[in-house]
Amino acid sequence: MLLLAAAFIVAIVLLLYMVSPLISPKPLKLPGAHVVVTGGSSGIGKCIAIxxxxxxxxxxxxxxxxxxxxxxxxxxxxxxxxxxxxxxCISVDVSKDYEQVENVLKQAQEKLGPVDLLVNCAGTSVTGKFEDIEVNSFERLMAVNYLGSVYPSRAVISTMKERRMGRIVFVSSQAGQLGLFGYTAYSPTKFALRGLAEALQMEVKPYNIYITVAYPPDTDTPGFAEESKTKPLETKLISETSSVCQAEQVARVIVKDAIQGNFNSFVGSDGYMLSILTSGMSPVTSITEGLQQVRLAKVL
Ligand SMILES: NC(=O)C1=CN([C@@H]2O[C@H](COP(=O)(O)OP(=O)(O)OC[C@H]3O[C@@H](n4cnc5c(N)ncnc54)[C@H](OP(=O)(O)O)[C@@H]3O)[C@@H](O)[C@H]2O)C=CC1
Ligand SMILES: CCCCCCCCCCCCCCCC(=O)[C@@H](N)CO
Incomplete structure:
Protein backbone atom coordinates (compact mmCIF):
# COMPACT_ATOMS: atom_id res chain seq x y z
CA MET A 1 0.00 0.00 0.00
CA LEU A 2 2.76 2.38 1.03
CA LEU A 3 4.73 1.38 -2.03
CA LEU A 4 1.76 2.11 -4.24
CA ALA A 5 1.31 5.55 -2.72
CA ALA A 6 5.02 6.28 -3.18
CA ALA A 7 4.87 5.15 -6.80
CA PHE A 8 1.83 7.36 -7.33
CA ILE A 9 3.62 10.42 -5.93
CA VAL A 10 6.70 9.73 -8.03
CA ALA A 11 4.50 9.43 -11.12
CA ILE A 12 2.77 12.75 -10.40
CA VAL A 13 6.08 14.53 -9.84
CA LEU A 14 7.50 13.08 -13.06
CA LEU A 15 4.42 14.18 -14.96
CA LEU A 16 4.71 17.70 -13.56
CA TYR A 17 8.35 17.82 -14.60
CA MET A 18 7.41 16.74 -18.09
CA VAL A 19 4.83 19.48 -18.56
CA SER A 20 6.88 22.21 -16.87
CA PRO A 21 8.70 23.25 -20.07
CA LEU A 22 5.27 23.91 -21.54
CA ILE A 23 4.53 26.59 -18.96
CA SER A 24 7.95 28.23 -18.85
CA PRO A 25 8.75 30.76 -21.58
CA LYS A 26 11.39 30.50 -24.25
CA PRO A 27 14.57 32.28 -23.12
CA LEU A 28 15.09 35.80 -24.51
CA LYS A 29 18.03 36.06 -26.92
CA LEU A 30 20.17 39.01 -25.88
CA PRO A 31 22.52 39.20 -28.93
CA GLY A 32 21.10 42.03 -31.07
CA ALA A 33 18.26 42.73 -28.63
CA HIS A 34 17.33 46.28 -27.60
CA VAL A 35 17.56 46.64 -23.83
CA VAL A 36 16.41 49.82 -22.08
CA VAL A 37 17.67 50.40 -18.55
CA THR A 38 16.24 53.26 -16.51
CA GLY A 39 18.65 54.28 -13.79
CA GLY A 40 21.30 52.83 -16.08
CA SER A 41 23.95 55.40 -15.21
CA SER A 42 24.73 54.13 -11.71
CA GLY A 43 24.79 51.17 -9.35
CA ILE A 44 22.61 48.15 -10.11
CA GLY A 45 21.22 49.64 -13.34
CA LYS A 46 24.69 50.28 -14.72
CA CYS A 47 25.75 46.71 -13.96
CA ILE A 48 22.60 45.38 -15.61
CA ALA A 49 23.43 47.40 -18.72
CA ILE A 50 27.01 46.08 -18.74
CA CYS A 89 21.91 57.86 -23.70
CA ILE A 90 18.69 59.65 -22.88
CA SER A 91 18.41 62.28 -20.22
CA VAL A 92 14.90 62.43 -18.83
CA ASP A 93 13.15 62.31 -15.47
CA VAL A 94 11.07 59.12 -15.59
CA SER A 95 8.72 60.34 -12.89
CA LYS A 96 7.53 63.73 -14.10
CA ASP A 97 5.74 63.80 -17.42
CA TYR A 98 4.34 60.72 -19.15
CA GLU A 99 4.30 62.30 -22.62
CA GLN A 100 7.97 63.12 -22.35
CA VAL A 101 8.84 59.56 -21.34
CA GLU A 102 6.74 58.22 -24.20
CA ASN A 103 8.49 60.55 -26.65
CA VAL A 104 12.02 59.63 -25.70
CA LEU A 105 11.19 55.95 -25.84
CA LYS A 106 9.73 56.45 -29.30
CA GLN A 107 13.00 58.08 -30.38
CA ALA A 108 15.04 55.28 -28.86
CA GLN A 109 12.94 52.71 -30.72
CA GLU A 110 13.36 54.58 -34.00
CA LYS A 111 17.13 54.32 -33.53
CA LEU A 112 17.57 50.86 -32.04
CA GLY A 113 14.35 49.06 -32.88
CA PRO A 114 11.51 47.92 -30.65
CA VAL A 115 12.35 47.32 -27.01
CA ASP A 116 12.90 43.65 -26.21
CA LEU A 117 13.71 44.14 -22.55
CA LEU A 118 12.84 47.10 -20.35
CA VAL A 119 14.51 47.22 -16.94
CA ASN A 120 12.90 49.71 -14.56
CA CYS A 121 15.75 50.37 -12.17
CA ALA A 122 15.60 54.14 -11.61
CA GLY A 123 14.84 54.67 -7.95
CA THR A 124 15.88 56.32 -4.77
CA SER A 125 15.40 55.95 -1.06
CA VAL A 126 14.95 58.00 2.08
CA THR A 127 15.18 56.45 5.53
CA GLY A 128 14.18 57.80 8.92
CA LYS A 129 11.48 57.52 11.54
CA PHE A 130 8.01 58.14 10.15
CA GLU A 131 7.66 61.46 11.99
CA ASP A 132 11.10 62.65 10.90
CA ILE A 133 10.66 62.07 7.18
CA GLU A 134 9.67 65.22 5.33
CA VAL A 135 6.11 64.94 4.15
CA ASN A 136 6.95 65.67 0.52
CA SER A 137 9.41 62.74 0.48
CA PHE A 138 6.49 60.31 0.56
CA GLU A 139 5.14 61.78 -2.64
CA ARG A 140 8.55 62.10 -4.29
CA LEU A 141 9.51 58.48 -3.63
CA MET A 142 6.16 57.22 -4.89
CA ALA A 143 6.65 59.30 -8.02
CA VAL A 144 10.19 58.13 -8.77
CA ASN A 145 10.03 54.50 -7.65
CA TYR A 146 6.46 53.68 -8.64
CA LEU A 147 5.28 56.09 -11.37
CA GLY A 148 8.83 56.13 -12.74
CA SER A 149 8.32 52.44 -13.48
CA VAL A 150 4.72 52.77 -14.67
CA TYR A 151 5.53 55.40 -17.32
CA PRO A 152 8.29 53.61 -19.29
CA SER A 153 6.36 50.32 -19.08
CA ARG A 154 3.17 51.98 -20.28
CA ALA A 155 5.12 53.50 -23.16
CA VAL A 156 6.46 50.19 -24.49
CA ILE A 157 3.66 47.75 -23.73
CA SER A 158 1.55 48.26 -26.88
CA THR A 159 4.45 47.50 -29.20
CA MET A 160 5.38 44.47 -27.13
CA LYS A 161 1.80 43.20 -27.38
CA GLU A 162 1.77 43.76 -31.15
CA ARG A 163 5.04 41.87 -31.51
CA ARG A 164 3.89 39.21 -29.09
CA MET A 165 7.20 39.37 -27.30
CA GLY A 166 8.97 41.36 -24.62
CA ARG A 167 10.24 41.40 -21.09
CA ILE A 168 9.77 43.98 -18.35
CA VAL A 169 11.71 44.02 -15.08
CA PHE A 170 10.67 45.96 -12.00
CA VAL A 171 13.44 46.45 -9.48
CA SER A 172 11.71 46.29 -6.10
CA SER A 173 13.72 45.45 -2.96
CA GLN A 174 13.74 43.16 0.06
CA ALA A 175 12.07 46.19 1.62
CA GLY A 176 9.28 45.56 -0.89
CA GLN A 177 8.71 42.12 0.66
CA LEU A 178 8.50 43.24 4.27
CA GLY A 179 8.09 46.56 6.01
CA LEU A 180 11.10 47.53 8.09
CA PHE A 181 11.90 50.19 10.69
CA GLY A 182 12.99 53.35 8.88
CA TYR A 183 11.46 52.50 5.51
CA THR A 184 7.96 53.99 5.87
CA ALA A 185 8.47 56.17 2.80
CA TYR A 186 10.40 53.65 0.71
CA SER A 187 8.81 50.24 1.37
CA PRO A 188 5.31 51.14 0.13
CA THR A 189 6.76 52.26 -3.21
CA LYS A 190 8.45 48.89 -3.60
CA PHE A 191 5.35 46.95 -2.48
CA ALA A 192 3.42 48.90 -5.12
CA LEU A 193 5.70 47.56 -7.86
CA ARG A 194 4.79 44.01 -6.94
CA GLY A 195 1.07 44.78 -7.21
CA LEU A 196 1.65 46.34 -10.59
CA ALA A 197 3.77 43.43 -11.74
CA GLU A 198 1.26 40.78 -10.68
CA ALA A 199 -1.67 42.51 -12.35
CA LEU A 200 0.28 43.29 -15.50
CA GLN A 201 1.65 39.75 -15.79
CA MET A 202 -1.88 38.39 -15.79
CA GLU A 203 -2.81 40.76 -18.62
CA VAL A 204 0.18 40.21 -20.87
CA LYS A 205 0.98 36.53 -20.50
CA PRO A 206 -1.28 35.65 -23.47
CA TYR A 207 0.94 37.96 -25.52
CA ASN A 208 4.09 36.05 -24.59
CA ILE A 209 5.33 38.96 -22.46
CA TYR A 210 7.03 38.10 -19.20
CA ILE A 211 7.43 40.25 -16.12
CA THR A 212 10.15 39.93 -13.50
CA VAL A 213 10.13 41.52 -10.06
CA ALA A 214 13.56 41.71 -8.45
CA TYR A 215 13.97 41.94 -4.69
CA PRO A 216 17.62 42.84 -4.11
CA PRO A 217 19.14 43.01 -0.62
CA ASP A 218 21.33 45.94 0.46
CA THR A 219 23.74 46.41 -2.43
CA ASP A 220 26.99 48.36 -2.54
CA THR A 221 26.11 51.28 -4.86
CA PRO A 222 26.34 55.10 -4.82
CA GLY A 223 22.64 55.14 -3.88
CA PHE A 224 23.24 52.82 -0.94
CA ALA A 225 26.19 54.92 0.27
CA GLU A 226 23.96 58.00 0.17
CA GLU A 227 21.18 56.23 2.05
CA SER A 228 23.59 54.97 4.71
CA LYS A 229 24.57 58.51 5.68
CA THR A 230 21.25 59.19 7.38
CA LYS A 231 20.02 55.68 8.16
CA PRO A 232 18.66 55.21 11.70
CA LEU A 233 20.67 52.86 13.92
CA GLU A 234 17.69 50.50 14.22
CA THR A 235 17.49 50.17 10.46
CA LYS A 236 21.20 49.47 10.22
CA LEU A 237 20.99 46.76 12.88
CA ILE A 238 18.04 45.04 11.22
CA SER A 239 19.60 45.29 7.77
CA GLU A 240 22.81 43.69 9.00
CA THR A 241 20.92 40.39 9.40
CA SER A 242 21.00 40.27 5.61
CA SER A 243 24.31 40.65 3.74
CA VAL A 244 25.44 43.56 1.52
CA CYS A 245 25.79 42.36 -2.06
CA GLN A 246 27.92 43.54 -4.96
CA ALA A 247 25.98 45.27 -7.73
CA GLU A 248 27.57 42.99 -10.37
CA GLN A 249 26.22 39.92 -8.62
CA VAL A 250 22.72 41.36 -8.23
CA ALA A 251 22.75 42.43 -11.89
CA ARG A 252 23.79 38.98 -13.10
CA VAL A 253 20.90 37.37 -11.24
CA ILE A 254 18.37 39.92 -12.52
CA VAL A 255 19.51 39.52 -16.14
CA LYS A 256 19.42 35.74 -15.87
CA ASP A 257 15.89 35.80 -14.42
CA ALA A 258 14.70 38.28 -17.07
CA ILE A 259 16.11 36.11 -19.85
CA GLN A 260 14.36 33.06 -18.43
CA GLY A 261 11.16 34.98 -17.79
CA ASN A 262 11.10 34.18 -14.09
CA PHE A 263 8.54 36.23 -12.19
CA ASN A 264 10.48 36.31 -8.93
CA SER A 265 14.12 37.30 -8.79
CA PHE A 266 16.09 37.15 -5.56
CA VAL A 267 19.69 36.88 -4.44
CA GLY A 268 21.25 34.55 -1.89
CA SER A 269 19.82 32.32 0.79
CA ASP A 270 17.93 35.02 2.67
CA GLY A 271 16.52 36.22 -0.63
CA TYR A 272 15.35 32.68 -1.24
CA MET A 273 13.72 32.39 2.19
CA LEU A 274 12.02 35.77 1.87
CA SER A 275 10.64 34.89 -1.54
CA ILE A 276 9.11 31.70 -0.15
CA LEU A 277 7.72 33.45 2.92
CA THR A 278 6.16 36.29 0.96
CA SER A 279 5.13 34.38 -2.14
CA GLY A 280 1.39 34.92 -1.57
CA MET A 281 -0.43 34.27 -4.81
CA SER A 282 2.19 35.72 -7.12
CA PRO A 283 2.80 33.69 -10.28
CA VAL A 284 5.28 30.82 -10.25
CA THR A 285 7.37 30.21 -13.32
CA SER A 286 8.19 26.59 -12.65
CA ILE A 287 6.56 23.62 -11.01
CA THR A 288 9.48 23.24 -8.62
CA GLU A 289 9.08 26.83 -7.43
CA GLY A 290 5.44 26.13 -6.57
CA LEU A 291 6.27 22.87 -4.82
CA GLN A 292 9.00 24.51 -2.75
CA GLN A 293 6.61 27.26 -1.63
CA VAL A 294 4.12 24.65 -0.46
CA ARG A 295 6.72 22.52 1.30
CA LEU A 296 8.75 25.23 2.99
CA ALA A 297 6.36 28.06 3.83
CA LYS A 298 5.31 26.62 7.21
CA VAL A 299 8.78 25.61 8.30
CA LEU A 300 10.28 29.02 7.58
N1 LIG B 1 21.40 49.61 -3.47
C1 LIG B 1 20.56 48.93 -2.73
O1 LIG B 1 20.83 48.60 -1.57
C2 LIG B 1 19.25 48.52 -3.29
C3 LIG B 1 18.65 49.19 -4.33
N2 LIG B 1 17.43 48.79 -4.79
C4 LIG B 1 16.79 49.51 -5.88
O2 LIG B 1 17.59 49.36 -7.04
C5 LIG B 1 17.49 50.51 -7.84
C6 LIG B 1 18.87 51.06 -8.13
O3 LIG B 1 19.49 51.35 -6.90
P1 LIG B 1 21.01 51.83 -6.81
O4 LIG B 1 21.79 51.18 -7.87
O5 LIG B 1 21.40 51.70 -5.40
O6 LIG B 1 20.80 53.39 -7.13
P2 LIG B 1 21.79 54.57 -7.53
O7 LIG B 1 21.36 55.72 -6.68
O8 LIG B 1 23.21 54.17 -7.49
O9 LIG B 1 21.35 54.86 -9.04
C7 LIG B 1 20.07 55.34 -9.31
C8 LIG B 1 19.91 55.54 -10.79
O10 LIG B 1 18.58 56.00 -11.07
C9 LIG B 1 18.64 57.23 -11.77
N3 LIG B 1 17.48 58.03 -11.38
C10 LIG B 1 17.12 58.41 -10.13
N4 LIG B 1 16.00 59.14 -10.16
C11 LIG B 1 15.64 59.24 -11.46
C12 LIG B 1 14.57 59.89 -12.15
N5 LIG B 1 13.65 60.60 -11.49
N6 LIG B 1 14.50 59.78 -13.49
C13 LIG B 1 15.43 59.07 -14.17
N7 LIG B 1 16.45 58.45 -13.58
C14 LIG B 1 16.56 58.53 -12.24
C15 LIG B 1 19.97 57.84 -11.35
O11 LIG B 1 20.49 58.80 -12.26
P3 LIG B 1 20.17 60.38 -12.12
O12 LIG B 1 20.26 60.70 -10.67
O13 LIG B 1 21.17 61.05 -12.97
O14 LIG B 1 18.77 60.56 -12.65
C16 LIG B 1 20.84 56.59 -11.35
O15 LIG B 1 21.18 56.24 -12.67
C17 LIG B 1 16.59 51.47 -7.09
O16 LIG B 1 15.27 51.35 -7.58
C18 LIG B 1 16.67 50.99 -5.67
O17 LIG B 1 15.53 51.32 -4.93
C19 LIG B 1 16.78 47.72 -4.26
C20 LIG B 1 17.34 47.02 -3.23
C21 LIG B 1 18.60 47.36 -2.66
C1 LIG C 1 13.83 33.93 7.23
C2 LIG C 1 14.27 35.04 6.35
C3 LIG C 1 15.33 35.84 7.01
C4 LIG C 1 15.71 36.98 6.16
C5 LIG C 1 16.02 38.19 6.99
C6 LIG C 1 15.87 39.39 6.16
C7 LIG C 1 16.01 40.64 6.93
C8 LIG C 1 15.63 41.77 6.08
C9 LIG C 1 16.72 42.74 5.85
C10 LIG C 1 16.28 43.65 4.79
C11 LIG C 1 17.29 44.64 4.44
C12 LIG C 1 16.66 45.81 3.74
C13 LIG C 1 16.91 45.82 2.29
C14 LIG C 1 16.57 47.14 1.71
C15 LIG C 1 17.48 47.44 0.56
C16 LIG C 1 17.11 48.68 -0.12
O1 LIG C 1 16.19 48.68 -0.90
C17 LIG C 1 17.86 49.92 0.14
N1 LIG C 1 19.18 49.67 0.54
C18 LIG C 1 17.85 50.79 -1.09
O2 LIG C 1 18.87 51.72 -1.13
Missing part, protein backbone atom coordinates in the same frame (compact mmCIF):
# COMPACT_ATOMS: atom_id res chain seq x y z
CA UNK A 51 25.81 42.50 -18.28
CA UNK A 52 23.39 42.79 -21.23
CA UNK A 53 25.98 44.58 -23.39
CA UNK A 54 28.51 41.82 -22.71
CA UNK A 55 25.92 39.40 -24.05
CA UNK A 56 25.57 41.33 -27.31
CA UNK A 57 22.60 43.62 -26.62
CA UNK A 58 22.06 47.20 -27.83
CA UNK A 59 21.54 49.48 -24.85
CA UNK A 60 19.51 52.59 -24.10
CA UNK A 61 20.44 54.20 -20.79
CA UNK A 62 17.91 56.50 -19.16
CA UNK A 63 18.67 58.83 -16.24
CA UNK A 64 18.67 62.58 -15.56
CA UNK A 65 22.34 63.61 -15.24
CA UNK A 66 23.87 63.83 -18.73
CA UNK A 67 27.48 63.76 -17.60
CA UNK A 68 26.96 60.61 -15.59
CA UNK A 69 25.21 59.06 -18.59
CA UNK A 70 28.07 59.85 -20.98
CA UNK A 71 30.67 58.60 -18.54
CA UNK A 72 28.75 55.34 -18.10
CA UNK A 73 28.36 54.97 -21.86
CA UNK A 74 32.16 55.09 -22.22
CA UNK A 75 32.57 52.58 -19.44
CA UNK A 76 30.08 50.16 -21.00
CA UNK A 77 31.56 50.44 -24.49
CA UNK A 78 34.77 48.83 -23.24
CA UNK A 79 32.88 45.56 -23.07
CA UNK A 80 31.67 45.45 -26.69
CA UNK A 81 31.49 42.03 -28.30
CA UNK A 82 30.94 43.27 -31.87
CA UNK A 83 31.39 46.55 -33.76
CA UNK A 84 27.69 47.09 -34.42
CA UNK A 85 26.71 47.50 -30.78
CA UNK A 86 25.36 50.88 -29.69
CA UNK A 87 24.87 52.55 -26.32
CA UNK A 88 22.29 55.33 -26.53
Missing amino acids: ECYKQGAFITLIARDENKLLQTKKEIEKYSVNDKQVVL
